[in-house]
Amino acid sequence: MYLDNEMLIEFECDRNIDLPSPYAELIYKCINELLINALKHSKGYSTDIILKTVKDKIHLTIKNYGDYLDHEEKIVEGNIGLNILRFNLKEYGGKFDFDFSKNQKELDESFVEFKMEVPVDRRVVNENLINRRS
DSSP, X not given: OXXXXXXXXXXXXXXXXXXXXXXXXXXXXXXXXXXXXXXXXXXXSEEEEEEEEETTEEEEEEEEETOOOSOTHHHHHOOHXXXXXXXXXXXXXXXXXXXXEOOXXXXXXXXXXXXXXXXXXXXXXXXXXXXXXX
């Protein structure tokens, strides 16, 4: 819908990953927004999505290979979708960070990477469960 050329998208996570509500919805929104951005704006050819949990934290990394930024402000200032994503992550005590590299000689080695970390707070999970039932 957005891209004239093809983009390979690979998703990696533990087959038995268990994201309690509302964190599953939050991570879905993050993946959805960043994939839409990649398909709309990326110059890259491949995107890796890595989702894992370590102790009580959810880690999500989305890396666009062959992509680069001409202006870092595009991510710093963000569009409406990125700003809503940041707001949603902040509501849950999450962190949003990005990294990029533009290799002038080998654009295939360039990348744009987004990293999110969200602590899983059992009080939020329990509150969400209680509020759902009422």
